[in-house]
Amino acid sequence: MKSLGLIVATGVLAAAGCCHTAPHAYIPIEQASFQQSAAWQLQTPRYDEDVRAVITPPIDWRAERLKTSGHHKHQVWLSPTGCTAYGVLHFFMPLPVGQQLALLGFMSQMKRSEGEAFLLSQQPDANLPGIRFVAEGGRYKIRANLSVDGWQGWVVYAGTLRGKPVIDDELELAQRAREHTKIGPAK
Numbered sequence: 001m002k003s004l005g006l007i008v009a010t011g012v013l014a015a016a017g018c019c020h021t022a023p024h025a026y027i028p029i030e031q032a033s034f035q036q037s038a039a040w041q042l043q044t045p046r047y048d049e050d051v052r053a054v055i056t057p058p059i060d061w062r063a064e065r066l067k068t069s070g071h072h073k074h075q076v077w078l079s080p081t082g083c084t085a086y087g088v089l090h091f092f093m094p095l096p097v098g099q100q101l102a103l104l105g106f107m108s109q110m111k112r113s114e115g116e117a118f119l120l121s122q123q124p125d126a127n128l129p130g131i132r133f134v135a136e137g138g139r140y141k142i143r144a145n146l147s148v149d150g151w152q153g154w155v156v157y158a159g160t161l162r163g164k165p166v167i168d169d170e171l172e173l174a175q176r177a178r179e180h181t182k183i184g185p186a187k
Contacts, residue, residue, distance in 0.1 A: 042177055047186045051075050051090040053154065056180040058086060058173045077177075084170035085159040086177040096150045099124075099131045103146055106155070107135065114138030136162060143175060147183055154183045 042056040050066055050073045057063065061077040068074070072091035079085070093102070103122065110117035114137030122133040130147030144157035158174030160166050 042173075042180060045180065045182075048075065048088070049186075051088040051154070052152075052183065052185060053088050053090065053156070054182040054186075055088060056177050058177055061086065079167070079170040079174070081167060081170065083161055083164060083167055084174050085157075086174040087155075087157050087159065088181060089155040089157075090152065090183075091154070092152050093148070097148070099146055099148050099153075102148050102153050103131055103133060106146070110135060110137045114140070138162075143171075143178070145178060145181075149184070156181045156183070 041059045043059055045054050045056050047053070048055045050068075055075070057077040058079070061079055064076040064078060066073060066075050072089060074087065074089040076085050076087040097105075103119075107117050107119055116136075116138050118136045120134040120136060122131055124130070125132050125145070128145055128147050130145055132143075132145055134141070134143050136142075139162060140159050141162050142157045142159045144155050147154050156178050158171060158178050160171060
């Protein structure tokens with residue numbers, strides 16, 4: 001459990017984004033849902049084998065280098081300001097634990113990594129299926145969806161920096177990307 005929390009939280013927290021002063025199943029997504037104003041557009045949905053999910057990053061957001069270990073792969077996209085992030089973390093667990101244990105491991109690692117961790121809210125969501133949660137650590141606030149399937153799991157999130165103004169348009173866009181992300185194998 002300790003390694004699960006380390007894997008999940010390290011990936012999320014390390015790439016939740018920072019503000020720069022200078023620089024369970026796969027569900028097909030209908031293209032029609034992506035015809036919005038330019039300020040709200042997401043990229044065309046595509047399957048990403050690294051994180052085993054159909055992803056929809058916001059247009060013009062910069063992909064960070066893929067972070068990997070023997071137990072996880074984590075892809076992050078940063079907003080143009082660098083203050084907001086959309087991320088997908090795919091991880092393997094040493095045992096097929098449930099969502100609550102995976103969340104506890106995540107929070108434990110967040111506390112170790114950031115010095116503090118507060119689970120602000122959580123609720124099961126049959127539409128994921130999984131848990132929606134909001135958590136704050138020393139530096140970051142994340143709004144995440146956590147799902148597990150046997151020996152593997154995913155955290156898909158929209159993250160912002162604590163102590164900095166939240167850029168509402170960026171957060172809304174990261175949350176849209178999160179909600180359009182579909183986890184699982186390609187079909």
